[in-house]
Amino acid sequence: MAAKNIKKVVLAYSGGLDTSVILKWLQENYQCEIVTFTADIGQGEELEPARRKARLMGVKKIYIEDLKEEFVRDFVFPMFRANTVYEGEYLLGTSIARPLIAKRLVEIANETGADAISHGATGKGNDQVRFELGAYALRPDIKIIAPWREWNLTSREKLLAYANRHRIPVEMKRGKKSPYSMDANLLHISYEGAVLENPWKEAEPTMWRWTVAPEKAPARPTYIEITFRRGDPVAINGREMSPARLLARLNELGGGNGIGRLDLVENRYVGMKSRGCYETPGGTILLKAHRAVESLTLDREVAHLKDEVMPRYASLIYNGYWFSPERLALQALIDHTQRNVNGMVRLKLYKGSVSVVGRRSERHSLFDPTIATFEEDAGAYNQADATGFIRLNALRLRIAARRPRR
Numbered sequence: 001m002a003a004k005n006i007k008k009v010v011l012a013y014s015g016g017l018d019t020s021v022i023l024k025w026l027q028e029n030y031q032c033e034i035v036t037f038t039a040d041i042g043q044g045e046e047l048e049p050a051r052r053k054a055r056l057m058g059v060k061k062i063y064i065e066d067l068k069e070e071f072v073r074d075f076v077f078p079m080f081r082a083n084t085v086y087e088g089e090y091l092l093g094t095s096i097a098r099p100l101i102a103k104r105l106v107e108i109a110n111e112t113g114a115d116a117i118s119h120g121a122t123g124k125g126n127d128q129v130r131f132e133l134g135a136y137a138l139r140p141d142i143k144i145i146a147p148w149r150e151w152n153l154t155s156r157e158k159l160l161a162y163a164n165r166h167r168i169p170v171e172m173k174r175g176k177k178s179p180y181s182m183d184a185n186l187l188h189i190s191y192e193g194a195v196l197e198n199p200w201k202e203a204e205p206t207m208w209r210w211t212v213a214p215e216k217a218p219a220r221p222t223y224i225e226i227t228f229r230r231g232d233p234v235a236i237n238g239r240e241m242s243p244a245r246l247l248a249r250l251n252e253l254g255g256g257n258g259i260g261r262l263d264l265v266e267n268r269y270v271g272m273k274s275r276g277c278y279e280t281p282g283g284t285i286l287l288k289a290h291r292a293v294e295s296l297t298l299d300r301e302v303a304h305l306k307d308e309v310m311p312r313y314a315s316l317i318y319n320g321y322w323f324s325p326e327r328l329a330l331q332a333l334i335d336h337t338q339r340n341v342n343g344m345v346r347l348k349l350y351k352g353s354v355s356v357v358g359r360r361s362e363r364h365s366l367f368d369p370t371i372a373t374f375e376e377d378a379g380a381y382n383q384a385d386a387t388g389f390i391r392l393n394a395l396r397l398r399i400a401a402r403r404p405r406r
Contacts, residue, residue: 009145011103012131015050018120021159022147024166025059026118030145035112037063040305041071042186042244053169063108066187067100072243075100076187079317080286081231081341082306082334086314089264091283093188098127099258099322102134106142108242113343116143123149126269130320138324144337178205186247188260188280199275210251210279214258214352221350222257228345231338233286244395247282254281254290257349269319285354289345292356297340297364306337340364351367 008168010028013019013036026034031144036054038047047064054062075096086092105117117135121127135142153159163170189210195201205213206210227235236249254260260281268274294303309330316327343361347354370380 006030006032006116006143006145007115008035008112009118010035010037010109010112010114012101013038013050013054013055014120015047017156017159017163020053020057020168020170021153021162022120023059024163025147025153026145026153027058028166032116035045035061035108035114037105037108038065039099039104040064040066040068041070041097043184045184045395049084053351056169061112063104065104067104068244068405069242071097072186072247075322076247076283077232077243078331078335080283081115081288081338082310082313082330083287083291084310084314084317085287086318087266089262090266090278090318091188091262091280091287092314092317093185093278093280093283094183094190095126095130095320096187096322097185098130098320099134102131103138105131106135106138109139109142118145118146118147121148124137124182124270126318126320129269130322131229133320134323137212138147151297153206156168175377183284186244187283188278191277192274195222196275196277203263203277207277207367208261208279211255211261213218213283214261217256217351218256222253222347223346223348224253225344225346226285227343228290229305229342231290231294231335231341233289247286250282250285253305253349254354255279257281257353258352259349260284261352285349288354288356289347292345292347292359293343293361294341294363297341298337298358298366299366302337306334309333 001350004030009030009032011019011023011026011034013023019083023034023036036050036059038050040047051062051064052198077093081095084092086095105119108114109117111248119128119131121131123146128149132144132146135144147153153162160170168284180196181190181193191207196203225237225239225306226233227238232243233246236246236253241249260279260283262278262280263275265273294306298306313327313330313334316322316324316330321327329369340362343359346358348357368380
């Protein structure tokens with residue numbers, strides 16, 4: 001990309017080593033004004049140091065924004081209405097955060113008159129795709145600078161040497177540095193690298209940060225009740241909460257009971273397989289609870305249709321197509337099914353497991369005890385009707401069975 005065409009760049013900035021080096025590298029190689037954007041989506045880190053460091057490096061416009069409520073309300077909850085799971089296990093904690101960051105990068109670029117955005121995703125991963133597909137969908141003419149695809153700073157040692165050479169402040173945390181590449185937000189925390197690059201090796205017990213080991217979880221189960229309204233959770237044990245506060249509380253409850261750990265080898269969109277470990281305590285509880293309230297309130301064929309389209313929906317999110325017309329179309333279908341998904345679910349949290357032990361919906365339940373009972377049903381269901389039903393459905397099987405066999 002010709003540096004002379006870039007006058008102002010909005011950088012997704014964390015204040016860490018990588019993005020601090022990127023900030024200086026952009027100033028040095030593109031000789032342009034830098035605007036930094038730091039999003040608080042529940043990663044649990046203090047963000048003011050990022051502001052101080054950006055100022056120290058000459059940045060005039062600094063955006064630090066609390067996006068936790070928007071993240072959960074407009075991205076996490078719509079995804080959970082679909083019971084979204086990628087490749088049977090992954091709850092998409094990293095994937096679902098990227099379109100929100102891309103959206104704000106573009107919005108800030110529009111506000112500040114910037115002609116480019118930049119991010120710190122590497123050329124091997126999925127995040128580069130997610131950021132850039134999201135940005136192009138919202139502003140087709142945006143220029144994107146991805147330093148990891150341009151520079152030769154291909155290791156931590158080279159990044160540290162560059163930082164030292166240019167006097168970039170790098171905060172060295174006390175104690176032993178984690179060997180893992182981690183990403184956290186209000187939905188999950190992920191771990192990659194180090195011993196995890198060998199799929200045969202078990203993750204180290206000291207790696208996990210949000211959850212206690214299931215075998216060390218409390219000996220007594222925790223019972224909770226989650227209330228749903230139009231497919232979204234709105235209250236825990238009768239207490240209504242905002243989306244972000246509700247998810248944070250479920251993280252506490254789930255983490256304290258050893259819930260939400262996952263060790264996965266997944267297929268990245270760029271073509272390689274990678275091994276990652278995830279902690280998603282609140283999301284694991286939500287998925288179980290949402291399916292339970294749907295089991296009462298959704299028509300059978302609607303529920304099965306949702307299960308059929310879910311893998312496609314999950315792939316769209318994983319691959320970065322949140323703003324695509326096909327994802328929006330699927331979302332309209334999913335949201336339409338949630339109009340009557342109202343009710344309460346009672347769950348038991350115990351040593352790494354989530355069990356549904358009760359569910360009810362006063363107005364929208366399709367469960368009719370007068371029909372489902374094994375006792376006398378007072379004529380609500382004529383069991384003799386099943387004879388014709390079975391014979392009609394067996395017709396094609398009987399015809400096939402009568403064919404001459406060679």
